[in-house]
Amino acid sequence: MPPVKPTDLLGTIYAQWIEEISKYPDMSVGLLRIIFDDWQRATAEPAEVTYTHTSLGGVPGILVSPVGSDPRQMQIVMHGGGFALGSSASHRKLAGHIAKACGTMSFVADFRLAPKHKYPTQIEDGLSIYRALLEDGYLPDDITLVGDSAGGNLAISMTLRARDLGLPLPHQVLTMSPWLDMENSGTTLVTNNDTDFLIAPEGLQANIDRYIDGAADPTDPGVNPLYANFSGFPRLYICTGDIESLFDDSARLHELALGAGVDVTFSVGEGMQHVYPFLAGRHPRADEEIARMATWYLAGRLSL
Numbered sequence: 001m002p003p004v005k006p007t008d009l010l011g012t013i014y015a016q017w018i019e020e021i022s023k024y025p026d027m028s029v030g031l032l033r034i035i036f037d038d039w040q041r042a043t044a045e046p047a048e049v050t051y052t053h054t055s056l057g058g059v060p061g062i063l064v065s066p067v068g069s070d071p072r073q074m075q076i077v078m079h080g081g082g083f084a085l086g087s088s089a090s091h092r093k094l095a096g097h098i099a100k101a102c103g104t105m106s107f108v109a110d111f112r113l114a115p116k117h118k119y120p121t122q123i124e125d126g127l128s129i130y131r132a133l134l135e136d137g138y139l140p141d142d143i144t145l146v147g148d149s150a151g152g153n154l155a156i157s158m159t160l161r162a163r164d165l166g167l168p169l170p171h172q173v174l175t176m177s178p179w180l181d182m183e184n185s186g187t188t189l190v191t192n193n194d195t196d197f198l199i200a201p202e203g204l205q206a207n208i209d210r211y212i213d214g215a216a217d218p219t220d221p222g223v224n225p226l227y228a229n230f231s232g233f234p235r236l237y238i239c240t241g242d243i244e245s246l247f248d249d250s251a252r253l254h255e256l257a258l259g260a261g262v263d264v265t266f267s268v269g270e271g272m273q274h275v276y277p278f279l280a281g282r283h284p285r286a287d288e289e290i291a292r293m294a295t296w297y298l299a300g301r302l303s304l
Contacts, residue, residue: 009279
């Protein structure tokens with residue numbers, strides 16, 4: 001069979017990254033970070049959204065302000081990038097599309113990155129932002145945790161940690177292609193290997209080592225939510241592409257949440273790549289997904 005080729009801009013970008021990275025197998029993490037900030041190229045600039053560099057709870061980031069949004073509704077965005085890559089720059093436009101559709105503000109966190117800062121630093125930074133919002137008078141019902149890929153892991157782990165600490169929980173958690181399996185064992189890592197243009201087990205293992213090597217066991221629920229107890233977890237949204245290598249992580253999370261009685265929505269993008277909402281403004285399925293997120297978010301508001 002001829003090799004599978006990308007069918008959209010995101011797949012093309014992923015394929016370009018892997019081709020260039022493969023030429024330099026000893027590329028530094030610093031250079032990888034520069035490459036991954038190119039993630040934003042897949043996303044169209046959302047209209048009537050402004051951005052401000054600021055900090056919350058001592059954590060730097062970008063405050064996303066869609067025109068007409070409710071300033072007392074906030075999304076905390078934990079970006080993807082394997083806990084070591086990605087930034088507010090790579091994710092600000094994606095955050096802008098989601099916040100604009102939901103009618104909220106958004107803060108894209110530049111949490112500290114591995115390998116210099118291992119688990120649980122990233123979770124602690126996220127909770128510092130959450131606590132700062134609560135101290136500023138935001139209601140937990142008005143705060144939504146959002147994360148893609150490794151950031152999806154962080155959004156879930158932050159919520160579980162908040163529950164265990166006795167903090168009031170956010171009303172809703174929204175994840176896109178969450179990467180949860182720190183054992184690197186999902187079946188779709190094999191079955192979807194030819195159709196996913198970014199994810200490979202070797203790359204995942206390198207990021208696992210950067211994040212938790214020596215800091216936790218891969219089966220620790222703090223780093224691997226697939227081993228966590230989801231009792232009392234808030235409303236949860238999961239979207240994933242059916243041809244991506246991490247599809248298994250989302251499917252297993254969905255089953256865990258259902259088993260714990262969580263109000264969970266599972267949206268699957270047929271033929272879509274890892275974190276396909278990055279194509280917002282450039283692909284009809286990505287725009288449809290953003291609209292689905294907004295419908296889900298607003299339905300959760302009505303349930304308050």
